[in-house]
Amino acid sequence: MNRPEIFEGALFWSLFWASKKVTGVRGKAPVLRLPVEFNAIYVIVAREFKKFIRERSRLVSAIARPLVWLFFVGAGLSRLVQPVEGVSYTQFMFPGILGLTILFSSIFSSISIIWDKEFGFLKEILVAPVSRFSIVIGKALSGTVVSTIQAVIILLLFPFLGIKLGILNIIAVVILCAMVSFSISAFGIVLATFYESYESFSVIMNFIVMPMFFLSGAMYPVKLLPQVLRFVSKINPLTYGVDALKHMITPLRTGPLSPDFGLITDLGVIVFTSVAFVLLAARLFERKQ
Amino acid sequence: MPIIRVENLTKKFGNITAVDNISFEVEEGTIFGFLGPNGAGKTTTINILCTLLSPTSGRAFINGHDCMKESAKVRKDIGIVFQDTTLDKDLTAYENLVFHAYLYSVKKSEIKERVGDALKFVGLYERKDDLVKKYSGGMKRRLEVARGLIHRPKVLFLDEPTLGLDPQSRTNLWEFITELPEKHNVTVFMTTHYMEEAEVCKRIAIIDNGKIIAEGSPEELKKTVGGDVIYLKTTDNKKSKEEIKKVFGLEAKEKDGELYITTLRGDACIPELIRALADMVVSVRLQRPTLNDVFLKLTGKAIREEEATGMDTIKEEVRAYRRRH
Numbered sequence: 199m200n201r202p203e204i205f206e207g208a209l210f211w212s213l214f215w216a217s218k219k220v221t222g223v224r225g226k227a228p229v230l231r232l233p234v235e236f237n238a239i240y241v242i243v244a245r246e247f248k249k250f251i252r253e254r255s256r257l258v259s260a261i262a263r264p265l266v267w268l269f270f271v272g273a274g275l276s277r278l279v280q281p282v283e284g285v286s287y288t289q290f291m292f293p294g295i296l297g298l299t300i301l302f303s304s305i306f307s308s309i310s311i312i313w314d315k316e317f318g319f320l321k322e323i324l325v326a327p328v329s330r331f332s333i334v335i336g337k338a339l340s341g342t343v344v345s346t347i348q349a350v351i352i353l354l355l356f357p358f359l360g361i362k363l364g365i366l367n368i369i370a371v372v373i374l375c376a377m378v379s380f381s382i383s384a385f386g387i388v389l390a391t392f393y394e395s396y397e398s399f400s401v402i403m404n405f406i407v408m409p410m411f412f413l414s415g416a417m418y419p420v421k422l423l424p425q426v427l428r429f430v431s432k433i434n435p436l437t438y439g440v441d442a443l444k445h446m447i448t449p450l451r452t453g454p455l456s457p458d459f460g461l462i463t464d465l466g467v468i469v470f471t472s473v474a475f476v477l478l479a480a481r482l483f484e485r486k487q
Numbered sequence: 488m489p490i491i492r493v494e495n496l497t498k499k500f501g502n503i504t505a506v507d508n509i510s511f512e513v514e515e516g517t518i519f520g521f522l523g524p525n526g527a528g529k530t531t532t533i534n535i536l537c538t539l540l541s542p543t544s545g546r547a548f549i550n551g552h553d554c555m556k557e558s559a560k561v562r563k564d565i566g567i568v569f570q571d572t573t574l575d576k577d578l579t580a581y582e583n584l585v586f587h588a589y590l591y592s593v594k595k596s597e598i599k600e601r602v603g604d605a606l607k608f609v610g611l612y613e614r615k616d617d618l619v620k621k622y623s624g625g626m627k628r629r630l631e632v633a634r635g636l637i638h639r640p641k642v643l644f645l646d647e648p649t650l651g652l653d654p655q656s657r658t659n660l661w662e663f664i665t666e667l668p669e670k671h672n673v674t675v676f677m678t679t680h681y682m683e684e685a686e687v688c689k690r691i692a693i694i695d696n697g698k699i700i701a702e703g704s705p706e707e708l709k710k711t712v713g714g715d716v717i718y719l720k721t722t723d724n725k726k727s728k729e730e731i732k733k734v735f736g737l738e739a740k741e742k743d744g745e746l747y748i749t750t751l752r753g754d755a756c757i758p759e760l761i762r763a764l765a766d767m768v769v770s771v772r773l774q775r776p777t778l779n780d781v782f783l784k785l786t787g788k789a790i791r792e793e794e795a796t797g798m799d800t801i802k803e804e805v806r807a808y809r810r811r812h
Contacts, residue, residue, distance in 0.1 A: 238589065238592075244586075245575065249578070252577065317573075318573035327560075
């Protein structure tokens, strides 16, 4: 086996082990029950959606951020990087920009839990007869809904970048965006359980979210990174989402700008991390002092 | 069967004992007051009862359900108004209540009616479509009481319901609270550090430094301080004194030209006193012991001496504790 495969195997097994930890083994009583209250999930998503629609400024800045990256950074860098097999740098960046949109809006949505903690609203949810699992699913789906909407708005730019996508491809990209949004939102919830006040917001943004973006293969292929950074990229859940989007949008077979992993690996990691993060988040929520 | 039963409950945060081996029972359909200064352990007790915290030791039951082992059942049976508002300020009042109804699996066909009724009960129906951030403190608190009732709980917890409200909103809120047991068939468990507010309670437990130091009805507790004092101004203090001794067998004392008598049931005593002293009485006033006096007698300090500071230190300690673990 070559190195990447060993690494991927290790990643899978460690996640598998983690999920076992979470669900409880060794003959102990089930640590985690998974009752699902659809009422609660629905209303948590509905709340987020309502607030999302109401806060125009949030929507505007959410749309502006990827545009700034795409047109300011992309336009500059595409002068330095030669197109490879007809794929320009801006086109190469496009899946990464979708990833960026999803990353920011999903994390924003999830760490609003910290706001809810600070302003007390979380207590209203926590004392309700609703399982922690449902709360986490509801929150993750909230992030999924608002992120997917934003990603779709950005996706509409593809004709202006000279990218050709068939209707099936578009549908596949939207589904993929939703899957990636779910896994990143779930990751965001895990993050949010570790922080008590919104002062930690900038810490999360600067030390977690920005590195996640830069080392996701969004700006430069993972295969070109130095070994240490490549390692970081591979444990970054966003990397596989961006990579899967590359498969759909700029499906190069070879060359530096081609996807870094197989599509099946990408999808596998996205699904697996989603499940693992949701279970982990539910477990962390259950914790009482 | 008592609706709330607490047995030897203890909660420690690191080496701070917030709640120290307390036991009490609350009868169904009553208002129970949990009194004490800030930082005495009231909120910690509520957090344990409403399943947000696990106790270090001891047990608690609501409606017969164990707060630790059957938290889902307990959560269905309780409504809570926390000390700090837990409303979503970016939603309207109506939306906040609908959110609550969904969380508690209220039947869809009933949601509209229940939410409407709850809003009418607290007099906020006309403002139901305003964002909560436009509400005043008193309105928010009333809205939270309404919200706590939507799922028809058996017990409603009110943690310092009047904290930070102006006197008018406070009176207003009290009107709703005193009506709760009868109108909504709910037991009220409230904490406060305003002694005068606790007068409406059927029973009171006074808590200080995590321990319950007294329990009983407001009347019983006040009796422990000694009873009422009647102050009398008379045209002839000396003659009056003798008369009082003769008729009631009570020793009247004189202070600043006024006579005063200590007695139980001072209110019932006054008419007889006036009859006995005939025309000599110029003015009468009755001073009844307050719960503040009770607290003063039990702890040697007035209840509001340590506003905030106690709570702040505990909050700090708890935060530090959480960081370490």
